[in-house]
Amino acid sequence: MVEIRFEIVELINGIKDFGLYFVHMCSRLAEGMVVSVQIFFCTLFFSLLLGLVVAFGRMSKHFIVRFPTKVFISIMRGTPLMLQLLVIYFGPWFMFGMKISSGYKMTAVLIGFAINYAAYFAEIYRAGIEAIPVGQYEAAKLLGYNKAQTFIYIVMPQVIKRIVPPVANETITLVKDTSLAYTLSVIEMFTLTKQIAAAETSMMPFVVAGIFYYIFNLVVAVTFEYIEKKLGYYR
């Protein structure tokens, strides 16, 4: 009887300790979480905008615009993001002998992420724009819309509906890719996790990191599901 009670107390204490340790770890990793979330939102904002510019370059009538854009997209998609980050960070020094301050790290990460994701988004936009039937353009022309009006009122809303699922996919990948900022030892979630795990020989940081990325992505997925539903009023 006494022994059983002792075991229960021990179990409860064990859970308590675990809980406290978990909360403690979360607070130590909080700084990293904030940085990861920052990288995520900045990348999303800049790459979604830049992607539009790249998409138009890719669809340009002029070869001198279209071809370099095509090469750019091809390189961005054909080489590892990790390598791109290194080139952007160390490139100025190797190529021009410029001094790199450590403050440049975060900037390099954001530039790397933004242009890499812009290439992916550009291809998504292009596919979306090219999927709009030519009849929509012809109808718009007959009704007197000019090119800008046709794009804003007729094409873009339909493109947005079409690209939500692929953009959602890329965004989920982006959440996980933020961990690549670790390459330039920006103190984000993953860098911190590895440091603490190594220092304390503990699994706990990895558990917290796993839960963090999972919940982050759950929020992203639910948000996109909501957007998709909102746009479901027409086919």
Next chain:
Amino acid sequence: MYLLEMNHVRKTFEDVEVLKDISLKVKEGEVVAIIGPSGSGKSTLLRCATLLETMDGGEMIYCGEHAVHSDKDGNAIYAKPDVLKKIQTYFGLVFQNFNLFPHFSVMKNVCHAPLKVQKRDKAEVEQKARELLHKMGLEEKEKQYPFQLSGGQQQRVSIARALALNPKILFFDEPTSALDPELTGEILKVIKDLAAEHMTMVIVTHEMNFARNVADHIIFMEHGVIVEEGSPEEVFHSNNPRMQEFLGKLEK
């Protein structure tokens, strides 16, 4: 004066001469039907008339204003963009496959261009749109989206959409060929009603009885040339062997 005059129109696609010296004139209030076998260039002619396609030679005059004139060799020279922009407002086109805007409600499909392009008054545009939708038998469908409508209903919305801009002339490219036979009748009736109101129309159609009953003037095209034209009486009783063959094939 003619509402539309096309003279000696030529159009070539990759070495294939699709339109060879086509001339036609449309008077105000007149209904012109264009008939002919598949591939004869009917759609191409309408697309040239509506500036969706550029012609290689000939001239095109809307209400006395030159959209296209020809140089001394007969090559087509288009007017300046601002002139074309003005001429663009004179005509409307009803497509075979409707081309409604799927993300706009029925009402918005009809009102959007008058509001955003012509910048007309909202109350006036909406009233006009309601009138048109009523005329098309769609007063219940204002808030629906195109995917919720039958093909015939979608086509009637697209006719209302074209009419909302007050065109002087309306072109139809096989307005019923994407529809089930039961739905064809409702579109033909709408066009008939418009004809009774003296709407000027040019209609490409395979519906011979309809062309016969509604058109003032029929043009029979084949291989990019006008083989026969005239009143329905004249054309349907023509002695032209090609014309007779075409009509004979249809009757079988």
